Amino acid sequence: MLDSILKKAFVEAFQMLYQKQPDLQHVVFQKTRQEFEGDVTIVVFPFTKDLKKSPEMLATEIGSKMVEILPELNRFNVVKGFLNLVIDDSYWLKFFTEMSDNSDFGTTKKGQGKRIVIEYSSPNTNKPLHLGHIRNNLLGYSVAEILKANGYEVVKVNLVNDRGIHICKSMLAWQKWGQVAPEQAGIKGDKLVGEMYVRFDKELKLQVADLVDQGFAADEAAKRAPLMAEAQEMLRQWEAGEHETKKLWETMNGWVYEGFDQTYEKMGVDFDHIYYESQTYLLGKELVLKGLEDGILYQKEGGSIWCDLTADGLDEKLLMRADGTSVYMTQDLGTAQLRMDEYPSEKMIYVVGNEQNYHFDVLKLVLKKLGRSWADAIEHLSYGMVELPAGKMKSREGTVVDADDLMNEMIETARQTTTELGKSTDLEADEADKLFYQIGMGALKYFILKVDPKKTMLFNPAESIDFNGNTGPFVQYTHARIRSILRKAIESGINTDDSSFIIKQLPFKEKSLIRLLSQFPVVLAQSGENRSPALIANYMYELAKEFNQFYQTEPILKEENLKLRAFRIHLCSFVAFTLRKAGGLLGMQMPEKM
């Protein structure tokens, strides 16, 4: 808002002074650095060459002209080629009175009338959710919320990989060595099925080792192992729709979903539509066969179907096996088509790890070749892996950080810390539990989301996630502090509703806060464009920090000037509102007390 006003004035001043149009690309405003006076700075270096003037000269001329034509500008100063503009207090006060009670503050209408489908989570039913899924889920959920706040209609979908050989492995292991339901075993369903998968792997390794001892080569042994043959036989029976196999499959998947639902609920994420690969995996085949018919795809000896992408700098890609079964890509072609049919949309975002960059390049290219004009709507939100100090998580080596365990640990740490600080003594048990949950999850969510999605990040289980400094609880604490002030204001009968908070002179700290608050819509819009909750997290931190400095030095309820006091109370409420809103975009709850 401010930027566009300034830009217009700059261009106008420029034209009046030099009778020509400035290169708009160079008309860029940035925050003035702390050590100089001013709110907004424009760099005039780019214009010096064309006009053959010194930077100081140019900046001074433009500055004077802008102050002349723009009432929102109070004064300016020039340091080398930097024109620092001082915005008049009246502008900030106007912004404050208009926005501080506006419940839509921050949201934009950018995406109005446009739909975006976002897929995240996408679990396998043979493995419990782990730390990697946590990043995936939190990112997906948060980006969805951010896009909603930018006016888009967002459809959150989950694609569950519920079929395939890996599921059969778990089923087989359960038949052989399990035979108890989760309730009897006393563990969550997804954990039980996960254990069975691990068990299969272990037993299979033993068989393979035996065969190797008998003189078989390693790869040959893997193929000959009886367990593997049994698993493959089970998959065939599944595909043939054999009753008992299907029944077992349904039962075990049911256990898994029950477990997943608990985890999702604790994580605070949800979906509008859940797709199952078992229901969609056949659709891709039609597309592939049609592509073959149209001569876009080709067959190799044996009958497998391929797509040639060498002209695009990629390889040949298998789309259907010789035996007619589908591969990963086949399924994804089908699901993309299905999704576009069901939810025609501007964008289809897939929140999937960066290890699959190649897969998505291929997916888009193949769809394009198959004549799908909407292929470009597919967007891979490619995020970095979460690594442990020892490197990548490996389920076989038992170095995965389980999602449920981690969340429980966070909540437990929150309980301990809060108790040590003596802050939960006056709370009822259920209130206290809610608080520990909010703080523990707040710490986790902030920790994950403050990092740029595309970067690989490190998680050290030995050092628990911090509660001090640049953390979720820091922001939550700031919010709780403000709420406490507002409660006290009401208790002591201070009327916070009237308009007596209008003041004329804006003190320094207050101005910094308001200036920062005015940035929120800009940050929100940008985080939507970049699909980056990290921008929101960093903003929230900056705002909380700025508030704490204000809080530390300025009296609020104890301020004797009543107008100023009312103004400060109002400002507090505006900050709390914005923190809550920003937190909501990250899935963080803001406690009233902590």
Add this chain to the structure above:
RNA sequence: GGUCCGGUAGCUCAGUUGGAUAGAGCAGCAGCCUUCUAAGCUGCGGGCCACAGGUUCGAAUCCUGUCCGGAUCACCA
């Protein structure tokens, strides 16, 4: 080997289309609670922005090369 991504303080991370003396937090040290919540605030120390060139008024940011790390290139998903 080809392709893609990354390398910023001891550690974890910011640094928006190139801008002023590169910022936070943690860890370390020193202060601030009889006054609105000390999960807070203030101060100190800590940097060849991997390396070498180039582009220009100006480069952590753009280009080229080198080194290091990661991902990926399956009739796996």
